[in-house]
Amino acid sequence: MRRLSSLCTALLLIAGASGLHADDEATPKTPVVAAEPAPPAAEPSEADLELAQVTSAAMAKDPQAEAKIAAATSWFGTYAKKKDKDGNDVPGSLETGISAGDNAWMLVACALVLLMTAPGLALFYGGLVRQKNVLGTMMQSFILMGIVTVIWTVFGFSMAFSSGNPFFGDFSTYAFLKGVVWDDVLATDANRYPISYDYAPTISFGVFAMFQLMFAIITPALITGAFAERMKFSAMVVFSVLWMVVVYLPMAHMVWGVDGFFNWWNAAATIPAFDFAGGTVVHISSGVAALMCALFLGKRRGYPNRPMPPHNLVLSFIGAALLWFGWFGFNGGSALGAGGLAVLAFANTQIAAAAAAVAWVVAEWLLRGKPTLLGGISGCVAGLVAITPACGFVTPGSALAIGAIAGFICFGSVTYLKRMLGYDDALDAFGIHGVGGIWGAIATGLFLNVDVNAAVPALTMFSGGSLYYGKIVAGEVNVVMNQIMAVLFTVVLSGVGSAVILLVVKLVLGLRTTADDEERGIDLTQHGEEAYNPAA
Amino acid sequence: MKMIEAIIQPSKLEAVKEALNEVEVVRLTISDVQGFGRQKGHTEIYRGHEYTVNLLRKVKLQIAVNDEFVEPTVKAIIKAGRSGEEGKVGDGKIFIMPLDDCIRIRTGERGPEAI
Numbered sequence: 139m140r141r142l143s144s145l146c147t148a149l150l151l152i153a154g155a156s157g158l159h160a161d162d163e164a165t166p167k168t169p170v171v172a173a174e175p176a177p178p179a180a181e182p183s184e185a186d187l188e189l190a191q192v193t194s195a196a197m198a199k200d201p202q203a204e205a206k207i208a209a210a211t212s213w214f215g216t217y218a219k220k221k222d223k224d225g226n227d228v229p230g231s232l233e234t235g236i237s238a239g240d241n242a243w244m245l246v247a248c249a250l251v252l253l254m255t256a257p258g259l260a261l262f263y264g265g266l267v268r269q270k271n272v273l274g275t276m277m278q279s280f281i282l283m284g285i286v287t288v289i290w291t292v293f294g295f296s297m298a299f300s301s302g303n304p305f306f307g308d309f310s311t312y313a314f315l316k317g318v319v320w321d322d323v324l325a326t327d328a329n330r331y332p333i334s335y336d337y338a339p340t341i342s343f344g345v346f347a348m349f350q351l352m353f354a355i356i357t358p359a360l361i362t363g364a365f366a367e368r369m370k371f372s373a374m375v376v377f378s379v380l381w382m383v384v385v386y387l388p389m390a391h392m393v394w395g396v397d398g399f400f401n402w403w404n405a406a407a408t409i410p411a412f413d414f415a416g417g418t419v420v421h422i423s424s425g426v427a428a429l430m431c432a433l434f435l436g437k438r439r440g441y442p443n444r445p446m447p448p449h450n451l452v453l454s455f456i457g458a459a460l461l462w463f464g465w466f467g468f469n470g471g472s473a474l475g476a477g478g479l480a481v482l483a484f485a486n487t488q489i490a491a492a493a494a495a496v497a498w499v500v501a502e503w504l505l506r507g508k509p510t511l512l513g514g515i516s517g518c519v520a521g522l523v524a525i526t527p528a529c530g531f532v533t534p535g536s537a538l539a540i541g542a543i544a545g546f547i548c549f550g551s552v553t554y555l556k557r558m559l560g561y562d563d564a565l566d567a568f569g570i571h572g573v574g575g576i577w578g579a580i581a582t583g584l585f586l587n588v589d590v591n592a593a594v595p596a597l598t599m600f601s602g603g604s605l606y607y608g609k610i611v612a613g614e615v616n617v618v619m620n621q622i623m624a625v626l627f628t629v630v631l632s633g634v635g636s637a638v639i640l641l642v643v644k645l646v647l648g649l650r651t652t653a654d655d656e657e658r659g660i661d662l663t664q665h666g667e668e669a670y671n672p673a674a
Numbered sequence: 675m676k677m678i679e680a681i682i683q684p685s686k687l688e689a690v691k692e693a694l695n696e697v698e699v700v701r702l703t704i705s706d707v708q709g710f711g712r713q714k715g716h717t718e719i720y721r722g723h724e725y726t727v728n729l730l731r732k733v734k735l736q737i738a739v740n741d742e743f744v745e746p747t748v749k750a751i752i753k754a755g756r757s758g759e760e761g762k763v764g765d766g767k768i769f770i771m772p773l774d775d776c777i778r779i780r781t782g783e784r785g786p787e788a789i
Contacts, residue, residue, distance in 0.1 A: 445725035447718060506719055516721060553722025566721060 236323060237340035243476035244345040250467025251352035255359050256280050258464050262457030262515075263363050266565050269449040270659025271367045272669045278362040278374055285375065286355045289382055291315055294354060295347050297383075298390040304399035304408065306388045312347070320344035337403070338474030349471055350390065357386055357420045363565030364428035365435050365649075367446075368656050371664040373647045377639055381427060385635040389419045389628065400624045411624030412586060412617070414483065415472035417527025417578045418624055423632040425572020428563060430636040435649050437562035439656050446564075451512055458515035462491055465522045469529040482590055483529040487522065490529075490541030494521025497545025506553070513549070520548035520570050524578035528585060531594065536585035540578065548574050576625050583621035675773035675786060676744050680735040681707065681766040682755045687733050693754035694737075697746040701789075703736040713764030732766060738773055740786045 260279040264272045286294070293309045295318070300307035312318055323339050338346075358378045365374070392399040393413050400418075402410040413419065438446065448454060469487040473480035498517025503509040524544035525537055532540065552569035563569055588594045643649060650656070655663035662668060682690055687704070694702065708729040715728035739747055748768055757765055778788040 442723070445718075445727065447720055447725055447727075502719075502722065506722055506724075508719060510719060512720055549722070557723075 236321065236342050237475070240338070240340040240475040240477070241342055241345055243480065244341050244349055244471060244474065247467035247471025248345065248348045248352055250464045251349070251356065251471065252283070252464075254461050254464035254468065255283055255352075255356045258457050258460035259356065259359050260457065261453045262461060262519075263366060263454075263565050265450045265453030265455070265457060266363075266448040267366050268446060268659070269670060270661055270668075272449065272453075272661065273667055274371065274660030274664050275362065275366050277371070277665060278366075279359040281375065282359045282362075282378060283355050285379060286358065286382060287351060289379065290351045290354055294382065294387055295350065297387045298354075299347070299350065299395055301396040302391070304392065304395075304397055304404075304406075306391045307395060315344075315347060318344050318347050341474055346474065349474075350394075353416055353420055353468070354382065354386060354390070357416075357424045358382060360420070360424040360567055360571050361428045361431060363567035364431040364563045366564040367660065368435060368438050368564075368650050369431075369660075370648065370651050371660070373643050373649045376647060377431075377643050377649075380639045380643070381636060384639060385423055385427065385632050386419070389423050389631065393419045393624075400620075400627065409620050409623045409627065411579075411620050412531055412582050413527040413579065413624070414530035414582070415469045415526045417523075417575050417582065418628045421523045421526060421571045421575030422579060422625060422628045425568045425570075425575050426629050426632040427636040428567030429561070429572060430633060430640060432561045432563040432568065434637070434640040434644065435562075438564060439653060441562045442557075448512065455511060455515055458519060462518055462522065465491070465526075469522075469526060473530060479530055479591060479593075482534075485534055486525055486529040486532060486537035489534050489537040490521040490525030490544070491518045492521070493538045493541030494518060494524065494545035494548075497521075497542040498549045501546055501549045502553075516552070516566070516570060517545040517549070520544045520574040523548075523571050523574035524581060526575070527578050528582040530591055531582055531587065532585040533587050533590055536581075536587065540581045540585060543581070544574050544577055547577050576629075579621050579625045580618065583618035586617055675776060675789060676739055676741065677771045677773045678735070678737045678739060678744065678747055678751075679769040679771070680737075680751050680755070681709070681732050681768075682735065682751065683757070683765060684731055684733045686755045686757075686765075689754040690735070690751055693750035694747065697743075697750045699737060699739065699743060699747050699750065701737065705734050705736075707732050707734045711764070711767075713762075730764070738776055738789050740789055744770065 256276075256279055260276040263279065264276040267275045291314060293313050295315060296309055296312035297307050300311035302308045320342055321344075323341065323343060358381055361378075361381070362374070393401055393411075393416070395401060396404070398404050398407060400409040400411040400413075401407050402412050404410070411418070440446070465487055466484055470480045470484040473483050495514045495518040498513045498520065499509045502513045521541035521544050524540050528540055529537070548570050551573040552566045555573075556563060556566070556569055586594070640649065651660060651663060680690075684706075691702075694700070708731055710728050710730055713730065715726050715730060717724045717726050719725075735751070737747060748770070751768055755765060775784060776786075776788040777784050781788075
C-alpha cells in the first residue's frame with residue numbers, strides 16, 4: 139500500500155514535471171489513488187524527488203514517454219479502485235471486489251495446473267520408463283499432490299506468501315490457511331493487502347492461494363524424472379518434503395512474495411528479475427535439483443549399454459498433450475485475471491510450444507535421421523518451459539523465437555550434453571526443465587517488451603525508475619544481467635539445497651533400491667503391484 | 675500326426691493365414707514371440723539415444739495336422755511367408771515334430787479324429 143501511495147506521488151510529480159496532467163497537479167490533496175496516511179503529494183520525500191528526476195530524464199530520452207506514463211497512470215487507476223484501510227469506501231474511487239469473470243478463470247486455471255501433474259506428468263513420465271517401473275513413477279507424481287497440499291495448508295502457503303524477510307515469510311500468518319479470505323481480495327492479517335492484491339485486485343485471495351498450491355505440487359513432481367526407476371519410495375518422499383521447505387517455499391517467496399529478494403514488483407528487491415509464471419521457481423529450481431539427484435543416485439544398472447527404451451509412448455503422448463493443455467492455466471492463469479494479459483500469455487504459450495516442437499523434430503530429422511513422436515512432445519514441453527517466465531512480457535514474435543531456440547537447445551542438451559557428461563538423468567528433467575528454464579529466464583530479459591504489459595512500465599518506474607523503458611533502451615540498467623543473476627542465484631540455492639538434502643537422506647535412509655529390487659522394478663518391490671498383469 | 679511350428683515375420687501373418695485357408699488348414703494357434711537368428715537387429719532412437727534391438731518381434735504358428743496335410747501346410751507357409759522371390763534373412767523357420775496323441779476336451783475323442 140505504501141508503494142501505491144508513493145507511486146501515486148511519483149506519477150503526479152512526473153505529470154507535473156511534464157505538464158501533462160495540470161488538473162492533477164492543481165489538486166494534489168485528492169489523489170486518484172487511495173488515500174492513506176503517507177507523505178502527502180504536496181510534500182514529496184527526497185526519494186520521490188529523485189524518482190521524479192530519473193523518470194523525467196527517461197522521458198527526455200523516450201519520445202513515447204508521455205503515452206506510456208498515461209498508460210501506466212490508467213493502469214494504476216484501475217488498480218486503485220478499492221476501500222481504504224478501515225474498510226470505508228474511498229470517496230471518488232470505485233467499489234472493488236472480486237470480479238466474477240476473473241475469479242472464474244482462476245478457478246479453471248487452478249484445475250488445469252493440477253491436471254498437469256496428474257494425469258499429465260504422471261503419464262508422460264510413466265510411458266517413458268520400463269514396464270516394471272510405470273506405477274512407481276506415476277505414484278511419485280501422484281503422492282506429491284497429497285503431500286504438498288498438506289504442507290501447503292499447514293504452513294507452506296504462509297511461509298511462501300506472508301511478508302517476512304526477502305527470503306521467506308513466517309509460519310503463522312496463514313497457517314492452516316487462516317487469514318485467507320475466500321470471498322474478498324483482501325486478507326485478514328495486519329497488512330490487509332496480500333500480495334495477490336498487488337498483482338490482481340479482482341480475484342479472491344483464496345483462489346490465489348489455491349493457484350499457487352498447484353505450482354507447488356508440480357515442481358517436486360518434475361524432479362522425479364531424474365531419479366526414475368531406481369529411487370526408494372521412502373527416500374523420495376523425505377527428499378520431496380525437505381526440498382519443498384528448503385528450496386521451493388523460499389524460492390516462491392523470493393520471486394512472488396511481497397518482499398521477495400528478486401521480485402521485480404518489490405521496490406526493495408535486490409535483484410529485480412522478471413518471472414511471469416515460474417521459470418526460476420518451478421523449472422530452473424526443479425531442473426537443477428534433478429541434476430543433483432542424477433549425480434547423487436548414480437546411473438541405473440546397465441545404463442547406458444543396456445537398452446532402456448520407453449515402454450509405452452502412447453501414454454507419454456497423452457501425458458505431454460495434457461501438459462500442453464494444462465499449461466494454458468499455468469501461464470494464462472499467471473495473469474491472475476481474465477484480461478488482455480491472460481490472452482497474451484495464452485497466445486505466447488501456444489506459439490512457443492508449437493515452435494519448439496517443430497524445432498526439435500527438424501533438428502533430429504537433420505541430425506539423427508528420423509522425425510520422432512517423442513522428439514515432438516519433448517520439444518513442446520521444452521518450449522512451454524522456456525516461455526513460462528516470458529509469456530506475459532514478450533510479443534508473439536518473440537515467443538516464436540524463444541520456443542524455437544528452446545527446441546534446439548534442449549535437443550542438444552539431452553542428445554549430446556547428457557552423453558558427454560555421462561550422468562543418468564533418466565527422463566531428462568534437467569535437460570528439458572533446467573536447460574529450457576535457464577534459456578527462458580535469460581530470454582525474458584532479452585525479449586522484454588514494455589508495450590505488451592502495462593504493469594511493466596508502471597511498476598518499474600515505481601521501483602525507483604531504474605528499469606524504466608527509456609533507461610532500458612539506453613542500456614543503463616542491464617535487464618538481462620538481472621535475469622542472469624536470478625538464474626545463478628536459483629542454480630546455487632537449488633543445487634546446494636538439494637545436495638545437502640540428498641546427502642542427509644542418503645546417510646539416514648539410503649537413496650537407492652537394492653540392486654535386486656532395481657532389476658525386479660520399483661512397482662513390485664516398492665509398491666507390491668504390477669501395471670500389466672497377464673494373469674488377471 | 676505332426677506338430678508344425680513356424681516362426682514367421684509378423685508382417686506376413688495375414689498372407690500366411692490366407693494361404694493356409696486355401697489348403698484347408700483352418701486350425702491354428704499363434705503367439706507373439708521375440709528372438710534372433712542370423713537377421714541383424716534394427717536401431718531405435720529415443721531422444722537421440724540409439725538402441726540396437728536384437729530381440730526381434732516374430733509370430734509363432736502352431737498347427738497340429740494329420741500326415742496328409744503336412745506338405746500342403748509347409749508349402750503354404752513358405753509361399754506366403756517368403757519375402758519377394760528370393761526371400762530374406764529373417765523370414766523364419768518351420769519345425770515339424772511327431773505328435774503322440776491329440777484329445778478333444780469336449781468329447782474325449784482321441785487321435786486323428788480329434789484334429
